[in-house]
Amino acid sequence: MSASVTVRVPAKVNVQLAVGAARPDGFHDLANVFLAVGLYDEVTVTPADGLSVTCSGPGAAQVPLDVSNLAARAAAALAGRYGIAPDVRIHIAKDIPVAGGMAGGSADAAGALLACDALWSTGASREELLEICAELGSDVPFSLVGGAALGVGRGEQLTPVEVGGTFHWVFAVADGGLSTPAVYREFDRLTEGTHVPEPVVSARLLDALRTGDTGALAGVLSNDLQAPALSLRPSLAHTLAAGTVAGARAALVSGSGPTTAFLTDDEASARAIADALTASGTCRTARIASSPAPGATIQRP
Numbered sequence: 207m208s209a210s211v212t213v214r215v216p217a218k219v220n221v222q223l224a225v226g227a228a229r230p231d232g233f234h235d236l237a238n239v240f241l242a243v244g245l246y247d248e249v250t251v252t253p254a255d256g257l258s259v260t261c262s263g264p265g266a267a268q269v270p271l272d273v274s275n276l277a278a279r280a281a282a283a284l285a286g287r288y289g290i291a292p293d294v295r296i297h298i299a300k301d302i303p304v305a306g307g308m309a310g311g312s313a314d315a316a317g318a319l320l321a322c323d324a325l326w327s328t329g330a331s332r333e334e335l336l337e338i339c340a341e342l343g344s345d346v347p348f349s350l351v352g353g354a355a356l357g358v359g360r361g362e363q364l365t366p367v368e369v370g371g372t373f374h375w376v377f378a379v380a381d382g383g384l385s386t387p388a389v390y391r392e393f394d395r396l397t398e399g400t401h402v403p404e405p406v407v408s409a410r411l412l413d414a415l416r417t418g419d420t421g422a423l424a425g426v427l428s429n430d431l432q433a434p435a436l437s438l439r440p441s442l443a444h445t446l447a448a449g450t451v452a453g454a455r456a457a458l459v460s461g462s463g464p465t466t467a468f469l470t471d472d473e474a475s476a477r478a479i480a481d482a483l484t485a486s487g488t489c490r491t492a493r494i495a496s497s498p499a500p501g502a503t504i505q506r507p
């Protein structure tokens with residue numbers, strides 16, 4: 207067996223997140239337009255005695271190191287399918303905000319899956335890997351493929367989306383996380399007794415992505431989880447306002463939050479808006495990143 211394999215995996219922002227009514231299984235049907243952004247975790251797997259996880263970087267203390275870690279679950283799922291002993295040490299070098307609505311855990315799962323697949327030479331097809339990803343979580347298939355994609359069903363059934371340019375973002379990282387199930391439950395509470403329409407992808411949004419038009423994209427960004435995230439964390443309204451005052455073209459909650467995302471004209475304005483957000487005291491830190499970014503990629507030394 208060979209030495210270590212390292213995989214780099216991006217974070218995501220949802221440029222459209224249309225949420226339908228709760229299904230009998232508790233999940234919600236979505237029209238979920240994912241865009242991978244250039245903030246990355248790196249997952250390294252090394253042959254070892256038994257399965258273990260270590261984590262370094264910002265927020266590492268919040269990441270579980272037991273069998274509940276999504277990267278460990280990914281390794282165990284692949285090993286189980288191929289009758290291999292999951293004897294690897296998994297190290298996660300974290301840079302994606304933890305519990306921030308940017309699919310950090312999902313990224314680690316996709317990274318560990320691809321890394322173990324290479325380490326063990328399973329010969330699994332892309333479809334098989336995507337199937338395992340979908341079993342691990344709704345966001346995990348997108349972390350594997352990256353770029354931009356429409357996710358339907360619970361977000362796991364992907365169709366690639368064309369992107370004709372580069373978009374520049376600022377991400378304001380909040381103190382503490384928000385639980386994804388709690389935000390979906392709050393969506394159910396806020397919409398109780400109302401008609402929740404079937405989620406439908408926006409043709410104008412797909413056009414804006416295809417033409418790489420920042421102004422057009424700014425006008426059509428939408429997130430049905432923004433109201434529930436704000437309901438659970440009202441202070442996020444101050445962060446959204448601070449970024450807007452600083453000149454962002456658009457501001458929205460990223461996925462289930464509490465990270466907030468700001469679309470900007472170019473990298474220079476992204477830097478200026480990140481500085482203004484940090485100085486505003488309405489977030490813990492602000493990061494800049496551009497999109498689209500590639501999906502999980504094996505790093506060659």
Ligand SMILES: C[C@](O)(CO)[C@H](O)COP(=O)(O)OP(=O)(O)OC[C@H]1O[C@@H](n2ccc(N)nc2=O)[C@H](O)[C@@H]1O
Nearest residue numbers: 232233234236343344345346360361386387390461462
């Ligand atoms: C908010 C998003 O990040 C947007 O991309 C995703 O919808 C969440 O994806 P995820 O974190 O991979 O979520 P999963 O691990 O599949 O599910 C966690 C929990 O979120 C809720 N959930 C998730 C996806 C979905 N379509 N409907 C849901 O109601 C369910 O309560 C579920 O038990």
Ligand SMILES: Nc1ncnc2c1ncn2[C@@H]1O[C@H](COP(=O)(O)OP(=O)(O)OP(=O)(O)O)[C@@H](O)[C@H]1O
Nearest residue numbers: 275276304305306307308309310311312314345386
């Ligand atoms: N490898 C991992 N990295 C981070 N969190 C993990 C990991 N494995 C399990 N978790 C658990 O998952 C929770 C959510 O973490 P994560 O960073 O994936 O949130 P998120 O970005 O809000 O996810 P999403 O956008 O997919 O809803 C954490 O609080 C943690 O307990």
